[in-house]
Amino acid sequence: MFLFDIYNNILYYTKEFIVTSTSPNLFxxxxxxxxxxxxxxxxxxxxxxxxxxxxxxxxxxxxEWTPIPLTPKxxxxxxxxxxxxxxxxxxxxxxxxxNKKYLNLARANYLGLIDSPEINRISENxxxxxxxxxxxxxGFYGTIDVHLDLEKKTASFMKTPEAVLYSSAYATISSxxxxxxxxxxxxxxxxxxxxxxxVGVSLSRSRIYYFNHNDxxxxxxxxxxxxxxxxxxxxxxxxxxxxxxxYNSGTIAPLPQILKFKEQYKFRLIMDESHSVGVLGSxxxxxxxxxxxxxxxxxxxxxxxxxxxxxxGGFCCGSPEVVYxxxxxxxxxxxxxxxxxxxxxxxTKAIEMLEDSPKMLEKLHSNIGELYQGLNKSGAxxxxxxxxxxxxxxxxxxxxxxxxxNKSNRIDDELLLQKIVDKAMEDGxxxxxxxxxxxxxxxxxxxxxxxxxxxxxxxQIKQSIExxxxxTSFVLESN
Numbered sequence: 050m051f052l053f054d055i056y057n058n059i060l061y062y063t064k065e066f067i068v069t070s071t072s073p074n075l076f077x078x079x080x081x082x083x084x085x086x087x088x089x090x091x092x093x094x095x096x097x098x099x100x101x102x103x104x105x106x107x108x109x110x111x112x113e114w115t116p117i118p119l120t121p122k123x124x125x126x127x128x129x130x131x132x133x134x135x136x137x138x139x140x141x142x143x144x145x146x147x148n149k150k151y152l153n154l155a156r157a158n159y160l161g162l163i164d165s166p167e168i169n170r171i172s173e174n175x176x177x178x179x180x181x182x183x184x185x186x187x188g189f190y191g192t193i194d195v196h197l198d199l200e201k202k203t204a205s206f207m208k209t210p211e212a213v214l215y216s217s218a219y220a221t222i223s224s225x226x227x228x229x230x231x232x233x234x235x236x237x238x239x240x241x242x243x244x245x246x247x248v249g250v251s252l253s254r255s256r257i258y259y260f261n262h263n264d265x266x267x268x269x270x271x272x273x274x275x276x277x278x279x280x281x282x283x284x285x286x287x288x289x290x291x292x293x294x295x296y297n298s299g300t301i302a303p304l305p306q307i308l309k310f311k312e313q314y315k316f317r318l319i320m321d322e323s324h325s326v327g328v329l330g331s332x333x334x335x336x337x338x339x340x341x342x343x344x345x346x347x348x349x350x351x352x353x354x355x356x357x358x359x360x361x362g363g364f365c366c367g368s369p370e371v372v373y374x375x376x377x378x379x380x381x382x383x384x385x386x387x388x389x390x391x392x393x394x395x396x397t398k399a400i401e402m403l404e405d406s407p408k409m410l411e412k413l414h415s416n417i418g419e420l421y422q423g424l425n426k427s428g429a430x431x432x433x434x435x436x437x438x439x440x441x442x443x444x445x446x447x448x449x450x451x452x453x454x455n456k457s458n459r460i461d462d463e464l465l466l467q468k469i470v471d472k473a474m475e476d477g478x479x480x481x482x483x484x485x486x487x488x489x490x491x492x493x494x495x496x497x498x499x500x501x502x503x504x505x506x507x508x509q510i511k512q513s514i515e516x517x518x519x520x521t522s523f524v525l526e527s528n
Contacts, residue, residue, distance in 0.1 A: 124487070125460045126459065126460050126463055126487075127487065129460070129463060129464070129467060130484050134146050134479075135147075139153075139163065139164070140163070140164045141158070141161055141163050141164040141165075141502075141504045142161075142502065142504055142505060142509065144479060146479075149477075150477070151474065151477055151478065151479040152477060152478050152479065152509055152512070152513065153479045154478065154479060154480055154499045154500060154501070154513060155479045155480055155481040155498075155499075155500065156500055157324070157355065157356040157357075157443075157444075157500045158356075158359055158500065158502045158504075159327055159328055159356055159357040159413055159443045159500070159501070159502060159503065160327055160333075160357050160358065160359065160399070160403065160409050160410070160413060160502075160503050161359075161409070161412075161413075161502045161503040161504030161505075162357075162358060162359035162360075162399050162402070163359045165359070165399075165402075167398060167402065168359070168360075168395045168398050168399060168402075171391075171394050171395060171398045172391040172392075172394060172395045173391075174394075175195065175390050175391035175393075175394040175395075176390075176391045178390075179193060179195070179390035179391070180390070181389055181391065182386065182389050183386055183387040183388070183389060183390060184386065185386060185387065186382075186383060186384060186385060186386060186387060187214075187376070187382060187383075187387045188376070188383060191386060191387035192387065193387070193390050193393070195390050195393040195394050195397070196214055196387060196388065196390075196393050198393070198397055199214055199364075199388075199393045199394075199396055199397045200212045200213065200214050200364070202397050202400050202401075203364045203366065203396075203400070204366060206334065206400050206404070207326075207334060207335070207344055207350065207352075207366045208334065208344050208345075209344055209345060209350065209366035209367060210345075210367070210368055210369055210372075211366070211367065211368070211369050211371075211372040212364050212365065212366045212372065213364065213365050213372045213375050213376060213379070213382065214362060214363075214364055214387075214388060214393070215362055215363045215364065215365070215379070215381050215382055215385070215388070216361075216362050216381075216385050216386060216387055216388040216389075217361075217362065217363060217381060217385065218245075218323060218352075218353035218354065218355050218361070218362060218363035219245045219248075219363075220245075220363070220380075220381030220385060221245075221351045221352075221353070221362075221363030221364065221365055221381060222245050222246050222249050222319075222321045222323075222351045222363070223245045223246070223248040223249035223252065223381065224249065224375070224379045224380045224381030224382060225249065225319070225349055225351055225365050225375060225379060226246070226249030226250055226252070226253050226288075226290065226319060227249055227252040227253040227254075227380070228374065228375055228378040228379045228380070229286075229288070229317075229319075229349065229371075229374070230253040230255045230286065230288050231253065231254070231255065231286075232254050232255065233255070233256070233285060234253070234255040234256065234285055234286040234287070234288065235255060235256050235258065235275050235285055235286070235287045235288070236250055236253060236255045236256070236257050236258070236287075236288045236289075236290060237258045237259075237260060237268070237271050237272065237275065237287070237288070237289045237290070237316070238250055238257060238258070238259050238260075238289075238290045239259075239260060239262055239263065239290065239291050239292070239295075239302070240259050240260065240261055240262045240490075240491045241262035241263065241292070241295045241297055241298050241300070241491070241493075242290065242291070242292055242295070242297075242321075243292065243295070243296045243297050243321075244485070244486050244489055245321075245323075246290060246292065246321055247489060247490055249290075250290060255288075258271045258274070258275060259271075259490075259491070262295070262298065262300070263300060263302065263303060265303060265306045265307075265310075268289075268307070268310065269310065272310060272314045272316070275287065276314060286317070287314075287315070287316040287317070288316060288317050288318075288319055289307065289310075289311070289316050289317075289318050289319070290319045290320075290321075291304075291307065291318070291319075291320050291321075292320065292321045292322075292323070292324070292325075293320055293321065293322040293323075293324070293325030293326070293329065293335050293336035294322070294324040294325035294328065294329065294336065294442060294444070295324075296323070296324050296444060297483070297485075297493045298437060298438065298446060298493060299437065299438025299439060299442035299444040299445055299446050300438065300439050300442070301325070301329070301336060301339070301439060301441070301442070302320070302336065304320075304336055304337065304340050304342060305340055305342065308342060308346055311346070317348040317349070318346070318347050318348050318349070319347075319348065319349040319350075319351075320336070320347050320349070320350050320351070321351045321352070322335040322336060322350060322351065322352040323351070323352050323353035323355075323356060323363070324353075324356055324443070324444060325339075325352075326352040326353070326357060327356070327357020327358055327403060327410075328356075328357055328410075328413065328442075328443055329441065331407075331410075332403075332404070332407055332410070333357070333403050333407075333410050335350075335352070337350075344366070345368075348367060348368075348371065349365060349367050349371055350365065350366045350367060351363060351364065351365045351366075352364055352365075352366075354392070354396040354399070357399075357403075358395075358396050358399035358400065358403075359395075359399065360392050360395045360396040360399060361388065361389070361392040361396075362388040362392055362393070362396065365379075409503050410503075412503040412504075413443065413501070413502070413503035414441070416501050416502070416503060416505050416510060417440070417441065417442070417443055417445075417501045418440060419507065419510050420445065420499070420501055420505075420510050420513070420514065421436065421438075421440045421445065422440075423510065423511065423514040424436055424445070424447070424514055424517065425440075430447070430450075430517075430518065430521055431518065431521060431522050431525075431526075432450060433449070433450055433451075433521050433522070433525045433526075434447045434448065434449060434450060434497075434521055434525075435447070435448055435449075435450045437496065443500060443501040443502075444498060444499075444500060444501075445498070445499040445500075445501065446483060446493075446496040446497070446498055446499075447496055447497040447498075447499065447517075448494055448495065448496040448497075449462050449465065449466070449494075449495065449525075459492075459494070459495050462494070462495040463482060463495045465524060465525065465528060466482050466495055466496070466497050467482055468524045468528075469497065469517075469520050469521055469524045469525075470482060470497060472520040472523055472524055473516050473517065473520045476516045476519070476520065477516075478512075478513055478516045478517070480497055480499065480517075481497070481498055482495065482496070482497055482498070483495070483496045483497070483498040
């Protein structure tokens, strides 16, 4: 009787399934049933007696076996980039290496706040009060009052509703992007973005499209390509990712045109201002102030405290919803120890100093112009190097005028530029080549990257120009 009931139930449900299901469903389930029967009917694999190897064959296989290396083979460029200089002492303009002092144009210290007596005093007091570390993420006993003070100060300075603080500038943009853009979403990215932005885009696992650097016609082409039309158009989230001031090129994004496209094509804008905050605009509030547009038109705005404010960590500004979402979903926020309290205090003080003394910004702009014009004037680089950056950028790239390098073969140009860097170091000037990770998608052509600081004197700038001119001529005319 029990078996009969089971049989009747199976028959009933099979009949209901056939009546209620559509033809495609019946076909698919029929194929699945056939496939299951096929798998069940297959005989299990059993090795034959003569499949075993002899001792001699085993020994031969072991001798021939070569393990796969844990890391790829190092290429000549990576070997060149492995050379490290150990800094023994540092102040606002100079560093000491091997007991010799060098004028430093290799680090980002735009407002010249490294070795500021006021910031040093604030940091020392914070260390005595809080210690050197927070010993926990923000959500796990790592939130200290100075973190909240810095977030409020940053939001006020950037003229946005709220801001969230990250302990790493690199992790800020590389966490912010994947916390919003997911599988199935669309990200449209400028080819000129730097490595942290590329990492964030990759981690999102979204559909990624690139447009040529600062090419608005190409951006519009990609926007049209990703525009779904018609009554059955699929609704997806779409993001455009740019930098305010591009570290890899020293150029700035045409923000007004991008905002016009934003209104037309309905996407969300993510902008990294790590190298434009504290630099661009009449009060240092970045690219939005430079173009005199409302900061809140940028949906997600990230930046760094390390380049202009000479501290550490990063921030993301936006609406309360944008900020709150990152406190729950930003990997770099949730799973990293919070910013050391003394760095939070130094960042807050640096912002206050910029607000109270805009002359710092005027001096930076003056120094940028002085160095740019000095290098750009006729004969300064002897027709051997060219400046590829804009005259308002504190990041100045010098590239070989007759460069034939590409991504796969750039070692010759890199070696020539390194000789210029080494020769300048002999004369007391510290420069650096622009170095990139091999995995970067669009690597710019080789260049020497100079970082301008507001605390450089006119004499130091003129001295630097003469050294660069002399070393360029010596290296390139002899090769």
